[in-house]
Amino acid sequence: MAAQTFADLAQALQDLENNGLAAIAEAASPAVLEQLRVDYLGKKGGLSQVLRGMGQLPPAERPQVGALANQVKDRLQEALGQRVAQVQAQALETRLQVETLDVTMPGLGHAPGHSHPLQQTLQRVLDIFVGLGYQVVQGPEVETDYYNFAALNFLPDHPARDMQDTYYLPDGRLLRTHTSTVQIRYMETHQPPLRIVVPGRVYRRDTVDATHSAMFHQVEILAVERGLTFTDLQGTLVAFIQALFGEVPVRFRASYFPFTEPSAEVDLQWRGRWLEVLGCGLVDPNVLQAVGYDPEQYTGFAAGLGIERLAMICHEIDDIRRFYTSDLRFLTQF
Structure with a gap:
């Protein structure tokens, strides 16, 4: 297997970011977003997989790849946070619509009981x-x-x-x-x-x-x-x-x-x-x-x-x- 170059790792990081942002934008629930965070940013996620190739680079190029990886991580985390807030807001709005009470409706009376x-x-x-x-x-x-x-x-x-x-x-x-x-x-x-x-x-x-x-x-x-x-x-x-x-x-x-x-x-x-x-x-x-x-x-x-x-x-x-x-x-x- 050919050794990975700086260009290979940079492209892999760009692809990872593009795919992650697209998946995040389509996620419709907090549970799905949490799974995406694990898949992309977890210890065994996509970003960690890409960074394993840094060991094959010359020492002078490694800091550049690390900087690119940090940028990808920050953008994915920011996108996750924004999408979580959006999904929660949408869920709240849906719940409010379903549970909305019409305070102008007359109440239901219940006659209290009393002793024989x-x-x-x-x-x-x-x-x-x-x-x-x-x-x-x-x-x-x-x-x-x-x-x-x-x-x-x-x-x-x-x-x-x-x-x-x-x-x-x-x-x-x-x-x-x-x-x-x-x-x-x-x-x-x-x-x-x-x-x-x-x-x-x-x-x-x-x-x-x-x-x-x-x-x-x-x-x-x-x-x-x-x-x-x-x-x-x-x-x-x-x-x-x-x-x-x-x-x-x-x-x-x-x-x-x-x-x-x-x-x-x-x-x-x-x-x-x-x-x-x-x-x-x-x-x-x-x-x-x-x-x-x-x-x-x-x-x-x-x-x-x-x-x-x-x-x-x-x-x-x-x-x-x-x-x-x-x-x-x-x-x-x-």
């Missing part, structure tokens, strides 16, 4: 009792006969234990018929003084109609300490009712519950008529003994109310079933 009317009523009730110093406590919905009946002073032949009134499970357990079960569980593991409010779902074998449901929501309160009286219970419930309904007349009527003695029903006067809203009483000594409290030292009071009942009064709803239909025409009114 039962949840709203429940939260109002809990907020009032928490403000009175009560702690929110919850418990299981599947219960045993002991917690649902025996510990609450229900006699073995009490009608509430009948199959037609309570949902019994195959294993002998049952769906709780009231949230009083949580009171027993809480007292078993805590010592007085205590004040709790217990929200939750309860289940009864009621025929579903405008005022009854097989499942409904209940809230109960329990307070136990030394020296509590029925007057304390009355003051608590009047404060609760008037916080919820305003300055309305309230009355207490004698009643009966297995787990309280004495017991009462509480009515309020609402829009010209008396409406029953909850039941209450002093905790029966037998219930206190069942959880290990000494009824000679401690007394307590309890009260229970239905959330559906309160919501129907507050919002003047005539049918309890409306709460469970998921009819947005009804629900969006609250």
Whole structure:
């Protein structure tokens, strides 16, 4: 193979520059331009290949070839930089055209969600009792006969234990018929003084109609300490009712519950008529003994109310079933 001359190397450098500039001008993406940089200016690129022939030149001609090579390198690098900027600008312009937003177009509205009317009523009730110093406590919905009946002073032949009134499970357990079960569980593991409010779902074998449901929501309160009286219970419930309904007349009527003695029903006067809203009483000594409290030292009071009942009064709803239909025409009114 004949030795390369100065003229051969100079021509090779000129050809390399011309080919490189042409390829750069046609490149349409940053990735292609990066590959061209490697092909022409990399360690194993075209420029390095040409410069390997410098070793065959006389020493006096080598600096001239090196100067020509540097000029070719500078022009190729400059062309690469300019083309990269052009390609990036074109890509940005294309993206802006595709993603352009017409700020004059009307926006799309999304109606925000809100709490169910039962949840709203429940939260109002809990907020009032928490403000009175009560702690929110919850418990299981599947219960045993002991917690649902025996510990609450229900006699073995009490009608509430009948199959037609309570949902019994195959294993002998049952769906709780009231949230009083949580009171027993809480007292078993805590010592007085205590004040709790217990929200939750309860289940009864009621025929579903405008005022009854097989499942409904209940809230109960329990307070136990030394020296509590029925007057304390009355003051608590009047404060609760008037916080919820305003300055309305309230009355207490004698009643009966297995787990309280004495017991009462509480009515309020609402829009010209008396409406029953909850039941209450002093905790029966037998219930206190069942959880290990000494009824000679401690007394307590309890009260229970239905959330559906309160919501129907507050919002003047005539049918309890409306709460469970998921009819947005009804629900969006609250």
